[in-house]
Amino acid sequence: MERLHGVSERRAGMLAELGIESVLDLLTTYPRRYIDRTRQADVSDLVVGDEAAVLATVQSSSARRARTGRAVVDVVVRDGTGRLKVVFFNQPWRAKQLAAGTEAIFFGKVTEYRGTRQMANPVVDVVAGVVPGRRTLRILPVYPASAKVGLSSWELGSWVGEALERAGEMADPLPGEWRTALGLWDRTEAFRTIHLPETLDVVEPARRRLVFDELFRLQLALVLRRRAFETDARALHHDVSPREVTGAVSDTLVARFLARLPYELTTAQRRALAVVVADMAGPFPMHRLLQGDVGSGKTVVALAALLAAVQGGHQGALMVPTEVLAEQHFAAVRALLGDLEGPGGMAGGVVRVELLTSRVKGRARAAVLEGLASGSIGVVVGTHALLTEEVAFGSLGCVVIDEQHRFGVEQRATLRAKGADGDPDLLVMTATPIPRTAAMVIFGDLDLTTLDELPPGRVPVVTEWLPGEGHRGEERAWQKVRDEVASGHRAFVVCPLVGESPRVEAKSATEEYERLAAGELAGLRVGLLHGQMAPAAREEVMERFRAGELEVLVATTVIEVGVDVPEATVMVVESADRFGIAQLHQLRGRVGRGGTASWCYLLGGAPGNERLEAVAATCDGFALAEADLRVRGEGTLLGARQKGQSDLRLASLGDPGDIELLGEARRVAEAVVDEDPQLGDHPDLADEVRLLLSEDEGEYLFKS
Ligand code: ADP
Numbered sequence: 001m002e003r004l005h006g007v008s009e010r011r012a013g014m015l016a017e018l019g020i021e022s023v024l025d026l027l028t029t030y031p032r033r034y035i036d037r038t039r040q041a042d043v044s045d046l047v048v049g050d051e052a053a054v055l056a057t058v059q060s061s062s063a064r065r066a067r068t069g070r071a072v073v074d075v076v077v078r079d080g081t082g083r084l085k086v087v088f089f090n091q092p093w094r095a096k097q098l099a100a101g102t103e104a105i106f107f108g109k110v111t112e113y114r115g116t117r118q119m120a121n122p123v124v125d126v127v128a129g130v131v132p133g134r135r136t137l138r139i140l141p142v143y144p145a146s147a148k149v150g151l152s153s154w155e156l157g158s159w160v161g162e163a164l165e166r167a168g169e170m171a172d173p174l175p176g177e178w179r180t181a182l183g184l185w186d187r188t189e190a191f192r193t194i195h196l197p198e199t200l201d202v203v204e205p206a207r208r209r210l211v212f213d214e215l216f217r218l219q220l221a222l223v224l225r226r227r228a229f230e231t232d233a234r235a236l237h238h239d240v241s242p243r244e245v246t247g248a249v250s251d252t253l254v255a256r257f258l259a260r261l262p263y264e265l266t267t268a269q270r271r272a273l274a275v276v277v278a279d280m281a282g283p284f285p286m287h288r289l290l291q292g293d294v295g296s297g298k299t300v301v302a303l304a305a306l307l308a309a310v311q312g313g314h315q316g317a318l319m320v321p322t323e324v325l326a327e328q329h330f331a332a333v334r335a336l337l338g339d340l341e342g343p344g345g346m347a348g349g350v351v352r353v354e355l356l357t358s359r360v361k362g363r364a365r366a367a368v369l370e371g372l373a374s375g376s377i378g379v380v381v382g383t384h385a386l387l388t389e390e391v392a393f394g395s396l397g398c399v400v401i402d403e404q405h406r407f408g409v410e411q412r413a414t415l416r417a418k419g420a421d422g423d424p425d426l427l428v429m430t431a432t433p434i435p436r437t438a439a440m441v442i443f444g445d446l447d448l449t450t451l452d453e454l455p456p457g458r459v460p461v462v463t464e465w466l467p468g469e470g471h472r473g474e475e476r477a478w479q480k481v482r483d484e485v486a487s488g489h490r491a492f493v494v495c496p497l498v499g500e501s502p503r504v505e506a507k508s509a510t511e512e513y514e515r516l517a518a519g520e521l522a523g524l525r526v527g528l529l530h531g532q533m534a535p536a537a538r539e540e541v542m543e544r545f546r547a548g549e550l551e552v553l554v555a556t557t558v559i560e561v562g563v564d565v566p567e568a569t570v571m572v573v574e575s576a577d578r579f580g581i582a583q584l585h586q587l588r589g590r591v592g593r594g595g596t597a598s599w600c601y602l603l604g605g606a607p608g609n610e611r612l613e614a615v616a617a618t619c620d621g622f623a624l625a626e627a628d629l630r631v632r633g634e635g636t637l638l639g640a641r642q643k644g645q646s647d648l649r650l651a652s653l654g655d656p657g658d659i660e661l662l663g664e665a666r667r668v669a670e671a672v673v674d675e676d677p678q679l680g681d682h683p684d685l686a687d688e689v690r691l692l693l694s695e696d697e698g699e700y701l702f703k704s
């Protein structure tokens with residue numbers, strides 16, 4: 001890095017802080033926008049309501065403190081045509097940065113304040129130390145420099161320029177015929193143009209090429225991972241056929257299980273099950289993601305898969321992220337299976353179901369471990385405890401992972417590796433639906449099945465957002481809680497996320513519990529549930545709530561996943577603005593399970609909060625997922641996956657054009673790997689993919 005002109009050791013350190021450590025990093029630090037100098041606004045032309053960029057000189061700047069205590073910096077700037085007021089809130093350092101005489105570009109919305117035009121908190125790019133000649137460019141790229149780190153956009157720009165020169169003609173790993181077919185630019189040209197466009201029109205084709213590269217690399221890695229997985233797999237034999245799902249066969253374990261369900265499967269469940277069963281009977285181990293909205297009935301599909309394994313003489317394991325959830329699933333599975341007779345040879349004839357969490361201790365634990373090792377346990381439900389070394393299976397045939405986003409890729413692999421006879425089938429489930437496109441990026445190595453239908457009789461949860469500070473306007477919510485409890489129903493009150501520490505959160509929940517029990521909810525039987533309570537105490541509270549002994553449960557997000565109490569009809573979420581869209585949707589899924597009208601009140605948040613508006617507007621998890629993608633971008637979404645996420649710098653999954661490219665990228669990746677599974681004839685491509693992968697995985701995928 002320090003080989004670049006002007007990059008001192010100190011500067012290199014600053015760059016590193018921005019995550020820029022190599023020439024490639026520099027080249028992929030893209031302009032966040034351009035200033036078209038032929039179009040750049042003059043101060044005199046600014047119109048209230050417009051977003052605009054002006055290049056101006058600071059005439060004066062002064063810092064003060066508003067009556068509310070917050071820091072205000074007033075700046076007056078000027079260009080040849082007029083003067084503009086610029087004001088900064090809570091950025092006291094601006095006074096120093098924008099001393100009189102400083103030249104800078106101010107980008108922001110023009111507003112009116114007391115009859116004068118002004119910009120409040122604009123983006124500022126100080127035009128200091130400009131490289132000679134640079135400012136004569138017609139189009140100025142503006143980089144995401146950080147004033148806090150102390151690097152200006154212009155410095156970055158000059159280094160990028162130099163990096164471009166150093167890089168010279170770059171190798172283009174994309175085979176020429178594909179480039180032509182897709183109408184993509186040459187890579188070197190694309191890099192040059194995105195940084196130093198001659199006109200704004202050429203930015204888009206350049207960007208398109210680079211977006212394709214990002215998506216293509218990732219798809220290649222995923223396709224390779226997928227293929228390697230298939231070639232290496234030692235699939236187990238499962239004695240199960242799709243005819244069992246349709247009821248054409250009635251005497252097998254799976255068929256008997258389905259026949260005794262107290263309800264009809266939805267069409268979506270039936271379809272999903274048919275696909276799962278076909279996977280399991282097929283030559284490769286299943287590697288599938290089952291997604292479905294909260295309450296869509298994934299558990300039954302999962303159980304049938306586990307039983308298909310048992311039917312073939314193997315075992316099934318269901319792993320969930322929390323103890324509360326494990327216990328609940330365990331109880332549900334036992335209830336659903338009842339005294340279902342297993343295939344011949346199982347102890348007692350009945351399929352044995354056991355629970356394994358860190359709470360299962362002593363002799364009970366030893367018995368479970370022994371049963372797993374000997375194969376006498378058919379189905380085990382557990383938490384991370386299943387991953388520990390002491391756990392060995394006689395013959396693990398199918399692994400189901402619920403709420404997969406709580407587990408890493410390695411944890412998935414650890415559990416799968418416990419299959420002694422071969423690679424068990426893997427079904428991962430998620431109740432945080434994601435749009436198909438995003439799924440392709442994040443889970444491109446998994447097949448995807450979606451439950452797009454809720455069981456009949458579900459009523460959408462009436463959701464109301466009561467914005468505002470303090471406890472004003474909330475009375476309706478508490479009134480509803482009291483009314484519902486009076487008519488025999490139950491309610492949840494969810495306490496806000498507080499910082500990072502579960503202990504602080506527990507404290508805040510406890511205080512809220514005391515406040516409510518003495519105030520709004522006085523006279524009701526109120527209980528408290530949080531993650532810092534001893535497991536036994538937690539289970540006792542849950543049990544009393546289930547049984548109706550407690551009418552209201554004040555809880556932290558420990559209830560987020562899976563808690564299933566059909567009588568609960570109201571939920572109040574406090575400081576709802578602290579939660580994300582997906583999380584609120586999950587939480588809300590805890591009510592409306594009993595077929596009776598249900599309500600969810602979101603308290604807090606400033607008017608205009610897009611997330612809360614979205615959650616209040618719809619109960620459709622997929623629509624919300626799209627909204628989430630729009631509000632947050634894919635960054636956070638991809639954050640769920642360790643590798644490759646930082647690689648989407650340009651591509652946006654909210655952009656229809658990019659989504660189309662994603663499809664193309666997938667197609668090309670598959671074609672290339674079909675033809676050249678080890679990328680032996682495409683060494684440049686192999687190198688790029690390696691950049692995305694950990695060393696171990698690289699070795700695994702490119703075995704020589
Ligand atoms: P999720 O997909 O959120 O995990 P569950 O599997 O927990 O959903 O199912 C939610 C509820 O719906 C459970 O109480 C379950 O018994 C019930 N259920 C599942 N499938 C059906 C169906 N086909 N008809 C009626 N109720 C169903």
Ligand code: MG
Pocket residue numbers: 298299402431562
């Ligand atoms: Mg579930």
